[in-house]
Amino acid sequence: MADVRTTGTGLLTREYRLLRERARSGWSWIHQIYQEFQNEHASITAAAIALFGLLSLFPLVLLAIAGASYALGSAEEAIRQIEMVMGRVLVADAARAFTSIIEGVLDTRGAAGIIGLLGFLWAASRVFNIMIETFNMAWDADESRGFIKRNLLAIGLVLLVFVFGIISFLTPLAAGLLARYSDRVTRWLGVPINVSGTWPILVDIGAYAATLAMFFILYKVVPSRRVHWHSALAGAVVAAVLWELAKYLFRLYVVNFASYNEVYGALAGVIVLILWLYYSAVILMLGAITSSVHSARVFGDRPDHPRRRGYDERGEQEA
Template sequence: MAQTTDAVPGAHAASPQQVPARGWWQIVRRAFRESSADNVSMLAGGVAFFGFLALIPALIALVSLYGLVADPAEVASTIEGLSGALPASAQSLVADQIGSVVGASNGGLTLGLIISILAALFSASSGTQNLMAAINIAYDETEGRGAVKLRAIALALTLGAVVFVVVAVALVAVAPVLLDGLGTAGQVLGQVVRWVLLVGLVVVGLAVAYRVAPDRDAPRFRWVTPGSVIATVLWVVGSIAFSFYVDNFGSYNKTYGTLAGIVVFLLWLYLTSYIVLLGAEINSEAEYQTERDTTRGEPQPMGERGAAKADDAVDA
């Protein structure tokens, strides 16, 4: 186990805010080195592939749950707002799939609907399990949870993701109606608040994933926040930049023809997965920067914290 000294900036930090700028520079540099050592680029490809396979089951669960409180057709009409940062070909792919799922939805709460929702969540959770495995690697943890517990956590995270999208769709669908009666200034302010809330939901969702996914004693929320914020910012900027490139400079339609939408969407999923895993690496290295206990509960000495990064600290 490495020992820290006062020469390490942030060696005694009780929160990420107490780590000085020089310490954060070290954290970010190590995070990129570790992402290369952990083969995050390949891990992101696997997560993107299984995420793509989980897309349709997740959409089925999304539309079914949304249909219990509102018209499922609203999903199709508001998806454009949620996927605005995607390239046009990827937007049409997602919209087409949602349209087909909406067309098959009856919107009523029946035993068959409940079974179909559970089946869809179970299928979609396989993609979540792959994300959990990748986050484990980012935190230098070895998976030791039983199959039942692992699946239960994956199901809970998948359901949480679906509920998140339902809330996001509701924000996109309901906000314009509420803002119609306001003046220009009120509408602009309302739009800003709406998107700030959406970004905030993404940050919270990532923080929960970083805290629950790895097989370790859970870190305090303050130690999963930096990676969540950085990953969210990178994801928003990266998605917009990727969309701009594909729509203006890419030649995917010429190269892949009718498969262009699928290829572009897979590339966007790859970009998303890489950024999410990079956020986990940043959180991991932030914990490694301090010798203070970063896990929940009463502070424990190094070696007894149940987490690889919390049980060690960087050398000077």
């Protein structure tokens, strides 16, 4: 009986020690990511990304409306679809405020398309040039790509985000079309389509998968050094989860607690949009730093940087 008790006590002791070591390891991960975030002044960088992101967002929507109005045959329908997409991320007031700003240029769709394309390429390329610099700082990497290659990369990233934006635009549109023609789709497939139950879940999964893929590509190709795909995926998972969580919490906060209308009046929607862009940029930087820390701790990729000499080989902070 004593042997059984001793064995049971030993197992509990080992499990407790293992759990404690895992908790310490998890805390050291969080602590190191936090320290890197502070050392790289990531919050300031996020503000710069949000600024140029705001400048590129309006031309992007102008460009999207110019193209969608031809595809849908109605500029008003294009605006309605874009407002519906933005409503999935922002509160309704912010989405309406954003789309109302660009309604005045719809009578000149050709000019809107040209202005939108040029403005989007300039501002968005600035976003990604800042992103390249800050990701290199997070990875302690020197930029080895020439001027032409770097700017081609920035333009390629612009197109990448534009493609994922189109996917985000088409996903709820496809959901609406499926709901409208569900009977025809059921007859064609021979399988009943549960629009009210299954399809919204699939739409959310598809949106998350697109977000995850976008973050993964950014963390894999932007730094001017070889990035393990495991590390890029780790950062992408963190960023995608935080972004989906931030969407829910941000909407909850704005709807229930914030009083922007009382303070900012007609500008409340724009202020909410700016805050959302800033939060998104912070999440982008958190994912990049998570990817860098993962590579350092898991693969022993130790950049020789003074700010990281305070960590031992396991990534634990030295005394």
